Amino acid sequence: MTTAVDTATRARELRASGGLVFTAFLWGSMIAFTGHLLTALDPMVIAAGRYAIAAPIVLLMAWRRERGVVAPVPLPLWRTFLLGAVGMTGFAACYSYGILWSDPITAAAIIAMTPVVSLIMQRLMVGVRTPWRLAPGIVMATLGAVGVGLSRPHAAAGEMHGGEFLLILGAAMWTWYSLRAQSWLADKGISQLRLSGATMAAGAIGLVVVLGLGVMLGVNHLPTTVPEPLILGQMLWIGVLSTALAIPIWNAGVSVLGVGVASLFANLTPVLAVAMSVALGAEPSLGQLIGGLVVIAGVVWVQVARLRP
Numbered sequence: 001m002t003t004a005v006d007t008a009t010r011a012r013e014l015r016a017s018g019g020l021v022f023t024a025f026l027w028g029s030m031i032a033f034t035g036h037l038l039t040a041l042d043p044m045v046i047a048a049g050r051y052a053i054a055a056p057i058v059l060l061m062a063w064r065r066e067r068g069v070v071a072p073v074p075l076p077l078w079r080t081f082l083l084g085a086v087g088m089t090g091f092a093a094c095y096s097y098g099i100l101w102s103d104p105i106t107a108a109a110i111i112a113m114t115p116v117v118s119l120i121m122q123r124l125m126v127g128v129r130t131p132w133r134l135a136p137g138i139v140m141a142t143l144g145a146v147g148v149g150l151s152r153p154h155a156a157a158g159e160m161h162g163g164e165f166l167l168i169l170g171a172a173m174w175t176w177y178s179l180r181a182q183s184w185l186a187d188k189g190i191s192q193l194r195l196s197g198a199t200m201a202a203g204a205i206g207l208v209v210v211l212g213l214g215v216m217l218g219v220n221h222l223p224t225t226v227p228e229p230l231i232l233g234q235m236l237w238i239g240v241l242s243t244a245l246a247i248p249i250w251n252a253g254v255s256v257l258g259v260g261v262a263s264l265f266a267n268l269t270p271v272l273a274v275a276m277s278v279a280l281g282a283e284p285s286l287g288q289l290i291g292g293l294v295v296i297a298g299v300v301w302v303q304v305a306r307l308r309p
Contacts, residue, residue: 016256019249020265028272030242031111033234034096035104036280040231043096044220046238048207051092053239055204058197058248065193073189075198083184084202087177092207094170101163104277105284108270109144109292110167114175116141116298117168118259121175133305140298147291178250178259186255196248270296 037046066072099107116138123129177199185195214220227235254262270292274284 012256016253016262017265020253020257020262023246023249023253024265024269025272026242026246027111028108028269029276030238030246031099031104031107031269031273032276032280032282033238033242034099035107035277035282037231037234037238038096038100040227041223041235042220043100044093044207044211044214045222046235047092047096048204048211049235050239050243051088051200051204051207053236054244054247055197055200057240057244058193058200061248062191062194062197066191072194075190075194076184076188079180079184080198081202083177083181084199084204085206087173087180088199088203089206089210091170091173091177092203093210094166094173098163098167098170102167103163104282105274105288105292106164107167108273108277109288109295110164110171111269111273113141113168113295114171117171118175118178121172121179122259125176125179131305134301137298137301137305140301141295142298144291144294144296144298147287147294175259178254178262181251182255182259186251192251192255193248196251200243200247 034046041049095107098110119134119138181195181199185198186192211220215222226232250262253265274282274292278284
């Protein structure tokens with residue numbers, strides 16, 4: 001017999017799933033827009049700008065929601081800073097440079113590997129064992145991602161520029177952040193909204209500091225003129241929607257479904273990212289399309305195998 005508790009739990013899971021589908025759409029658009037923004041802006045300007053836009057919005061949302069709460073749970077400052085300055089700063093930098101040194105199609109394929117990366121990270125971090133029946137899927141996803149990287153248009157045969165490895169590193173950093181944010185902050189009674197805003201703020205500070213150092217050393221460059229309206233609009237989109245809105249929804253989804261299940265929704269991201277990237281002028285090669293299908297096949301294998309008793 002279905003109880004009221006079961007019904008409420010199912011409703012929470014459905015809301016979390018719907019939110020993660022919406023997050024996949026926003027992150028798919030972010031891949032496509034970042035690829036276009038890189039034609040006009042420095043990678044670190046994009047990364048820092050994205051979080052500098054998002055952090056105040058989420059902090060304001062958290063303040064408005066929790067201002068009536070009596071004695072809210074204090075934030076562990078060191079852990080909050082570590083989550084933002086390492087998890088978000090590292091992820092955002094790897095993400096921007098990863099797309100710059102590869103292309104949006106490659107980034108989309110590697111984002112599809114997020115469930116596989118999450119399995120490996122959970123094994124390393126919390127000791128969750130990966131059943132051997134998942135191994136074929138992990139191998140397929142890895143080989144498919146390598147094939148995508150080696151099949152980029154306008155590149156010599158077998159040429160890779162390192163962006164592919166940065167994207168995988170970024171996925172690992174994001175999984176680390178997702179796991180630790182729940183165990184270090186959410187499990188202490190801190191809301192998902194305040195958790196997101198605080199770590200975003202730490203990430204924004206870290207990114208601005210790195211950008212400032214890069215400008216001083218001549219590695220990074222600030223815009224010398226006001227960007228055109230399309231660039232500004234895309235920057236606002238990825239800052240307000242793909243970051244300020246999407247990350248709290250992601251953290252809420254992880255808190256309900258767990259990072260392993262939540263990462264399944266990343267499978268929708270590459271499909272949307274490829275479609276939008278092509279609309280913005282990207283030209284995927286046949287090898288990239290085949291490699292992307294191999295990645296998705298590997299991820300599907302992993303998910304089907306995980307559902308088996």
